[in-house]
Amino acid sequence: MEKPVGHQANTHTYGKYIFVWLALLAFTAITVAVAGINLGNYSIVLAIVIACMKSYLVLTIFMHLKVEQKAFKIFLFVALLFIFITFALLFSDYSFM
Amino acid sequence: MSTQEYAVEQVHRDDIGTKIGMWLFLYSELLLFGGLFFMYSVYRFTNQSDFHIAAKNMNIFIGTFNTIILLTSSMTIALAIAAMQRGKTKLSIFLQFLTIALAIFFLVNKYIEWSHEIAEGNYPGSPTLLAKSHGQILFYGLYYVMTGLHALHVIVGATVIGFMTRFSIKGKINDKNYVRLEAAGLYWHLVDIIWIFLFPLFYLII
Numbered sequence: 001m002e003k004p005v006g007h008q009a010n011t012h013t014y015g016k017y018i019f020v021w022l023a024l025l026a027f028t029a030i031t032v033a034v035a036g037i038n039l040g041n042y043s044i045v046l047a048i049v050i051a052c053m054k055s056y057l058v059l060t061i062f063m064h065l066k067v068e069q070k071a072f073k074i075f076l077f078v079a080l081l082f083i084f085i086t087f088a089l090l091f092s093d094y095s096f097m
Numbered sequence: 098m099s100t101q102e103y104a105v106e107q108v109h110r111d112d113i114g115t116k117i118g119m120w121l122f123l124y125s126e127l128l129l130f131g132g133l134f135f136m137y138s139v140y141r142f143t144n145q146s147d148f149h150i151a152a153k154n155m156n157i158f159i160g161t162f163n164t165i166i167l168l169t170s171s172m173t174i175a176l177a178i179a180a181m182q183r184g185k186t187k188l189s190i191f192l193q194f195l196t197i198a199l200a201i202f203f204l205v206n207k208y209i210e211w212s213h214e215i216a217e218g219n220y221p222g223s224p225t226l227l228a229k230s231h232g233q234i235l236f237y238g239l240y241y242v243m244t245g246l247h248a249l250h251v252i253v254g255a256t257v258i259g260f261m262t263r264f265s266i267k268g269k270i271n272d273k274n275y276v277r278l279e280a281a282g283l284y285w286h287l288v289d290i291i292w293i294f295l296f297p298l299f300y301l302i303i
Contacts, residue, residue: 011182012175021172028164028296032157035301047297054293062175063286064279069113072120079124083131087138094139 012061020061027054112276119280123287126250130291133243137298140235147232152302154219155240159210160300163203164292170199171289174258174282184272186265193262193278196285200255207248240299247295250288257281 031050039046060066065073141148177192218225219237226237261281264270270278 011179014176014179017172017175017179021168024168024171025165028161028168031297031301032161035157035297044302047301048294051294051297055290058171058286058290058293062171062289063283068116071117075117075120075124079127083127086131086135090135090139091142094142 011064011067016061020057023057024054110274110276115276115280116283119283123283126287126291130243130246133239133246134294134298137239137243140232140239141298144232144235147230148236149302151229151233151236152299154214154217155300156210156213157300159206160296163206164296166199166203166206167289167292170196170203171286173199174285178275178278178282181265181270181272181275181278186268186271189278190262190265193258193265197255197258197262200251200258203251204248204255207244207251243295244299247288247291250291254281254285254288257284 027050031047034046034050035043037043059076065076173192173196177189177196180186180189180192214220220226221238221241226234258281261270261278264277
């Protein structure tokens with residue numbers, strides 16, 4: 001049986017962390033570069049999408065969610081779901097005012 | 098090995114519980130910042146052109162630079178945990194110091210940035226700002242509250258990591274027991290994620 005529960009598994013190699021860091025820097029470069037182009041309403045959408053991708057990398061690798069128990073992932077899913085619901089309700093109101 | 102033997106072998110410790118506790122705290126932070134992000138989205142939606150004008154004044158260079166600093170500090174704390182797990186205490190302590198140094202670097206930049214804004218007269222309630230349009234006043238209000246609250250989190254995070262460094266030096270955090278360092282790391286990554294969203298929302302509206 002595994003010894004200290006949840007302790008042996010939740011690690012990545014140094015290389016993986018450095019790789020994720022490089023990916024995060026690349027995303028930052030992209031988001032800054034793209035901000036210079038006028039895409040109208042798509043600018044904000046693109047900026048948010050890139051921010052979400054960066055957050056995904058931080059959550060899964062840096063915060064170990066990828067190798068953590070399932071409960072952690074369910075917690076996050078529920079939290080994000082409620083943010084989404086609040087956002088959807090908020091804008092279902094404001095979009096039609 | 099039964100739970101009983103396990104309990105005898107080491108002092109009662111629930112590492113999963115500790116981490117779940119930290120995550121629950123992070124969700125309470127999400128409520129705090131989430132509310133502000135909702136407020137931002139509504140005000141931006143109802144004052145689009147004003148937000149564009151106000152954001153033109155933001156310093157993209159310093160914003161980008163601070164993003165790079167925070168992303169790097171997130172990596173160094175993740176590496177510090179990995180090093181501690183592998184029993185490389187000295188390397189871990191060095192990486193923790195590096196994380197704190199980057200946090201201070203971030204705050205220095207923030208100080209320079211705010212000083213510049215204040216010198217230009219763009220601070221809450223200033224005559225220069227009050228002469229501007231309603232939407233621009235809202236933008237600056239949100240800018241100071243959200244980046245200010247975030248900076249407060251950077252200070253708290255750096256302080257917490259400072260304690261972890263102390264524990265690491267004393268050997269209280271070691272390759273067998275590093276859950277506190279992990280919890281501090283989780284907090285630090287949350288601070289990073291919040292900045293990941295603040296950055297495009299305040300600096301990159303062109």
